[in-house]
Amino acid sequence: MKFRTKIYIIATISIVGLLMVRQFIPYYSPAHRLEGLNIQVHSDDTTRIAYIGDSWAYGHRNMRCIIDSLLSNATGKTIEVRTAGISGLTSKNIYYGIFRNDSMKRVIEWGPDFCFVVAGINDSDRKMGVNYYKENMRLIIELLLEHHITPVILEIPSYNIKYSFERRNRLVKLKYLVSMFLTCSKMDCIDEYRKAYNELIEEKRWYDSVITIRTTDWNPNGYKDKRNLYDEGQMHLNGKGYLVLDSCIANEIVKKSCISMK
Numbered sequence: 001m002k003f004r005t006k007i008y009i010i011a012t013i014s015i016v017g018l019l020m021v022r023q024f025i026p027y028y029s030p031a032h033r034l035e036g037l038n039i040q041v042h043s044d045d046t047t048r049i050a051y052i053g054d055s056w057a058y059g060h061r062n063m064r065c066i067i068d069s070l071l072s073n074a075t076g077k078t079i080e081v082r083t084a085g086i087s088g089l090t091s092k093n094i095y096y097g098i099f100r101n102d103s104m105k106r107v108i109e110w111g112p113d114f115c116f117v118v119a120g121i122n123d124s125d126r127k128m129g130v131n132y133y134k135e136n137m138r139l140i141i142e143l144l145l146e147h148h149i150t151p152v153i154l155e156i157p158s159y160n161i162k163y164s165f166e167r168r169n170r171l172v173k174l175k176y177l178v179s180m181f182l183t184c185s186k187m188d189c190i191d192e193y194r195k196a197y198n199e200l201i202e203e204k205r206w207y208d209s210v211i212t213i214r215t216t217d218w219n220p221n222g223y224k225d226k227r228n229l230y231d232e233g234q235m236h237l238n239g240k241g242y243l244v245l246d247s248c249i250a251n252e253i254v255k256k257s258c259i260s261m262k
Contacts, residue, residue: 028128028183030135031095039147040111046078047071049253050107053094053118055236056154057085063242070250082107090128091119091136098143108149114211115144116152116249120193121235124156125164127176129183130196138200141210152211152249156193158222160234167233211256218248 084104223234229241
């Protein structure tokens, strides 16, 4: 092969590679800060709890009475819970959804006292990168705090991330493998995302202002839990799983908030 031909091939590959990277940069970039919410202010004694996020929030839509009843029984106060979740959302999509998705926007503008956020499962599954997750979580938490809403954040739960990859079609598998390369992610990267979240809390000194629901608090054995908290896909909770999680959320809100026991 002639030298000029080699140079041409190398240059072509380099240009194609640069174009691909340029195309992927917006995809892996975190959200930009948005403004424009109209949050209601309430003066009654009702405690309002929002439950937003990805498919884990979506699956909770018909079970929100669990937290309602648990907190009502524990505090003797009126509790209202509203849920807005969309399957497949990454943390970036969830932040933008607060402004652009009608159901999620209504739940936040309703003016909750607490907002439970489940985000990052799809980030880790798709290998979006720890910086992507960390920055989007910063935006979500800052937004809630600025509007005097206490964030209740679910640490990325355990799920069968390897099985999730194996059941994808070839094209999706290829996309995930490319993401692993571009974001320097491992196949099982959940712990990396949890570490990034912990770093964010430490950097911002949010120890007292943010309630974190740790996986070890409600489900230390993950999808292998003998209580059978997950569905057959080993990525989502079943009804029993939501009961266990919601019980933990209610306990943490009572323990770490100003809601007094009756």
